[in-house]
Amino acid sequence: xxxxxxxxxxxxxxxxxxxxxxxxxxxxxxxxxxxxxxxxxxxxxxxxxxxxxxxxxxxxxxxxxxxxxxxxxxxxxxxxxxxxxxxxxxx
Amino acid sequence: xxxxxxxxxxxxxxxxxxxxxxxxxxxxxxxxxxxxxxxxxxxxxxxxxxxxxxxxxxxxxxxxxxxxxxxxxxxxxxxxxxxxxxxxxxxxxxxxxxxxxxxxxxxxxxxxxxxxxxxxxxxxxxxxxxxxxxxxxxxxxxxxxxxxxxxxxxxxxxxxxxxxxxxxxxxxxxxxxxxxxxxxxxxxxxxxxxxxxxxxxxxxxxxxxxxxxxxxxxxxxxxxxxxxxxxxxxxxxxxxxxxxxxxxxxxxxxxxxxxxxxxxxxxxxxxxxxxxxxxxxxxxxxxxxxxxxxxxxxxxxxxxxxxxxxxxxxxxxxxxxxxxxxxxxxxxxxxxxxxxxxxxxxxxxxxxxxxxxxxxxxxxxxxxxxxxxxxxxxxxxxxxxxxxxxxxxxxxxxxxxxxxxxxxxxxxxxxxx
Numbered sequence: 001x002x003x004x005x006x007x008x009x010x011x012x013x014x015x016x017x018x019x020x021x022x023x024x025x026x027x028x029x030x031x032x033x034x035x036x037x038x039x040x041x042x043x044x045x046x047x048x049x050x051x052x053x054x055x056x057x058x059x060x061x062x063x064x065x066x067x068x069x070x071x072x073x074x075x076x077x078x079x080x081x082x083x084x085x086x087x088x089x090x091x
Numbered sequence: 092x093x094x095x096x097x098x099x100x101x102x103x104x105x106x107x108x109x110x111x112x113x114x115x116x117x118x119x120x121x122x123x124x125x126x127x128x129x130x131x132x133x134x135x136x137x138x139x140x141x142x143x144x145x146x147x148x149x150x151x152x153x154x155x156x157x158x159x160x161x162x163x164x165x166x167x168x169x170x171x172x173x174x175x176x177x178x179x180x181x182x183x184x185x186x187x188x189x190x191x192x193x194x195x196x197x198x199x200x201x202x203x204x205x206x207x208x209x210x211x212x213x214x215x216x217x218x219x220x221x222x223x224x225x226x227x228x229x230x231x232x233x234x235x236x237x238x239x240x241x242x243x244x245x246x247x248x249x250x251x252x253x254x255x256x257x258x259x260x261x262x263x264x265x266x267x268x269x270x271x272x273x274x275x276x277x278x279x280x281x282x283x284x285x286x287x288x289x290x291x292x293x294x295x296x297x298x299x300x301x302x303x304x305x306x307x308x309x310x311x312x313x314x315x316x317x318x319x320x321x322x323x324x325x326x327x328x329x330x331x332x333x334x335x336x337x338x339x340x341x342x343x344x345x346x347x348x349x350x351x352x353x354x355x356x357x358x359x360x361x362x363x364x365x366x367x368x369x370x371x372x373x374x375x376x377x378x379x380x381x382x383x384x385x386x387x388x389x390x391x392x393x394x395x396x397x398x399x400x401x402x403x404x405x406x407x408x409x410x411x412x413x414x415x416x417x418x419x420x421x422x423x424x425x426x427x428x429x430x431x432x433x434x435x436x437x438x439x440x441x442x443x444x445x446x447x448x449x450x451x452x453x454x455x456x457x458x459x460x461x462x463x464x465x466x467x468x469x470x471x472x473x474x475x476x477x478x479x480x481x482x483x484x485x486x487x488x489x490x491x492x493x494x495x496x497x498x499x500x501x502x503x504x505x506x507x508x
Contacts, residue, residue: 014401041343041490045332
């Protein structure tokens, strides 16, 4: 599996680290326990095409949104996703 | 049929032409008391314990492919009970005790070999942590020995004791740990369960759940028709989220790929199972002579049953750091299996919020050693509607309650467990 970084071009997998499914969004502070449980622990665990966040730590250090098929590892799109990491942990 | 020295001699003297089938390849009936989804080690063990220990013999095991074609055939065959946290310690020892009597129980040679599991330490802090784990094991009645470098030099003279960064200082040894023949475990449970009347139904993929007016699960839709069930148990680790989704459930699980490797066969070298404490590398030697080894999961969601080169490189580097001479051995085969990575690294064996549906999932990459224990406690849950005491903490709602069982202390980041 190689990822084509929009800034650096095609690079080997070990330059990137994985955050996971791009879908979970941290709930508002007053959203309640159920929403926090859902955000922290529950996953769609998609079998098929999934949008996910990768970090190009061994290159341009940009956050990326990679559209990848979890059944085949085929990557169909890689977009810049500035702030994706921060968005997952704080709003 | 019953296997014995006499049946072996009879079959040998008749040119091995009269062996009977190990188990019965059944066709689905209309209704069963219990339907188990998943014909791997855990599903078949559950069916056997239901029939043998809990008196429920009207049981079917449904398998999408052929039995043992999933993770039961893709693991590195290690058995051990060297866990440190309440919830895990007792459960894995229950499983270890069932391994020790499995061949007699099943009348099948599953090649359980208690050749020892050794976790190496490379620093004073790691020695202290292992001493603590060993003490936890011993006060729970499990064998553990802390070995120093001198003892290891006699046992494993080829280790890289003087590694500049990670010298081998000693190890924690569980002599009762070891390996078992993974395929024979599947066939043994299939053999013994089939003898007691369990239907093992292959090429039968579950495509949905049948629900009644109160939304209780009363059966499954399959590629071989509708099958009614008093209760349905899922034992499909790797695909738990996909099957649970058919019942409208989302699970605290991500599916990840774990690779394993076998080298060409060499003369006997490694006496037991050994783990590198400074990287992720573990190795044993199969009876055929190949070194069987593995390391970390790849770290990204996958259902593809194959991994990528960076982890292969990392695992081999770990091997080279520990045993430099294996650099001269050629890698023969490599494969991947799909793991249910749970949010705390521990399994889930519980009722689900859906009436009539029971869950056995989240085994991360430790499911093989749990096979008999998992079957026993899951059968207990299905038969009696309450958790066995050794599985009482493996609850589905533990994440909501903050009662995680997190051996590695990594938090809710499944690719780090």
